[in-house]
Amino acid sequence: MLSGKSILLIIGGGIAGYKSLDLIRRLRERGATVTPVLTRAAQQFVTPLSVAALSGQKVYTDLFDLTDEAEMGHIQLSRSADLIVVAPATADLMGKVAGGLADDLASTLLMATDTPVLMAPAMNVRMYLHPAVQRNLAALKSDGVRFTGPNEGDMACGEYGPGRMSEVPEIVAAVENALAAGPLAGKRILVTSGPTHEPIDPVRYIANRSSGAQGTAIARAMSGMGADVVFVTGPADVAPPEGVQVIKVQSAREMLSAVQGALPADAAIFAAAVADWRVKSESGSKIKKVAGALPTLEFEENPDILATVSKLKTGRPGLVVGFAAETDDVIDHATAKRERKGCDWIVANDVSPETGIMGGSENAVTLISAEGAETWPRMGKQDVANRLAHKVAEALG
Structure with a gap:
């Protein structure tokens, strides 16, 4: 819950601004005080009156309002909150902050604050994927700004793809996490998950069971x-x-690119089951079945994401954890893998069919580090995750 917490909510100018009204309501339900700031463009989508009614607070809009400056200057406003939330965070607003510009109240508040910032981007898919926006996104992450979303989905403009603002419950959860006083507060953790799909043709692919x-x-x-x-x-x-x-991806190459874009991080946990190989020449059309003849597939290696990050000379996370899914000689193979990849820890498990672990609700792992092998009892996957999280918190101090 957010009882006693003060949140400065900056509403940017986008159609997703209507969600900010529900966001205010839900944050207040959890006990938070919400002080709203509307950009000039935001007022084209939601009115100061509706925002004031839902928040129960004065709405700030103008950098040069003499009354506001006399009662609470913008510097004090930017530092009196426990968290600054920008929702929606438009390309313009993100670009201003990334570039160090402060020409209105919202950007000035963000430039003048020492309070943690959480942004929920929302924009057209092509705009979100534009190299300039991606550069600004990377710069803001490097500066310590937290993000939730954007999600992939239908846009108000009729297009589909990444750029849709996170749903309100997701933003609320991100706010709660940002304000959590847990042992990993202030730490940035990268986690990979799931299989990768390596296309053979438009309808077939190679994948791992995960x-x-x-x-x-x-x-x-x-x-x-x-x-x-x-x-x-x-x-x-x-x-x-x-x-x-x-960040959703399909192939190993896409996953590597996403991982590199997500750095720097304090720790990286590589739990994804990445396919080791891909077809060298993907067919642009469906390969037809021909009686008496089998297609010949030529393979090539996928990038080794764990080794690539483990061996970075600059920007390497302080703790790199890999996973080893083995079917025999689990500890020996995992120990060799840790040395070969250059990571700090390996979480090894036996995924032989008779264990029921691959795709099941439980796991039985051995944590392998420079100090040796620590075997954990079989338990639920969330219990394994909780135990690993505590280990990570201890390692990061």
């Missing part, structure tokens, strides 16, 4: 302990947890 349940549980556990979690997931069966930044 539901994404363990990776999702890990992200949920890290977030629950106060971490700012970036969750990079392949096409998993399990829905991603709320309150974390979700």
Whole structure:
């Protein structure tokens, strides 16, 4: 709950601004005080009167309002909250902050604050994917700004893709996580999850058997302990947890790119079951079945995401954790993998069919580090995740 917490809510100018009204209501239901700031563009989508009625607070709109400056200057306003939430965070507003510009009340507040900031981006898919916006996003993450979303979905403009603002319950969960006083508060944790799909043709692909349940549980556990979690997931069966930044990918190459874009991080947990190989030449059309003849597929190696991050000379996370799904000689193979990849820990498990672990609700793991092997009893995947999260918190101090 958010009892006693003060939130400064900056509402940017986008059609998603209508969600801010429900966001105010839900934050207040949880005991938070919400002080609203509307940009000039935001007032084209929601009115100061409706925002004031729902928040029960004065609405701030003008940087040069003499009365506001006399009662509470913008510097004090920016520092009196426990958290600043920007929802929707438009491309314009993100660009101003990333570039160090402050030409209105909202951008000035964000530039003048030492309070944690959480942004919920919302914009057209092409705008979100534009290189300039992606550069600004990376710069803001590097500066310590937290993010929730954007989600992938239908846009008000009729297009589909990433850029849709997180739903209100997701933003509320992100707010609660940002204000959580857990042992991982202030830490940025990268978690990968699920399988990858490596296309053969438009209808066939190579994949590993993974539901994404363990990776999702890990992200949920890290977030629950106060971490700012970036969750990079392949096409998993399990829905991603709320309150974390979700990046959806398909292939190993897409996952590597997403991981690199999510750095820097204090720790990286690579729980995804990444396909080791892909077809060298993907067919642009469906390969037809021909009687008496079998297609010949030539393979090539996928990038080794764990090794790539583990061996970074600059920007390497302080703790890198890999997973080893083995069917025999589990500890020996996992120990060799840790040394070969250069990671700090390996979480090894036996995924032989008779264990029922792959795709099941339980796991039995051995944590392998430089100090040796620590075997845990079989338990639910969320319990495994919680135990691993505590270990990570201890390691990061």
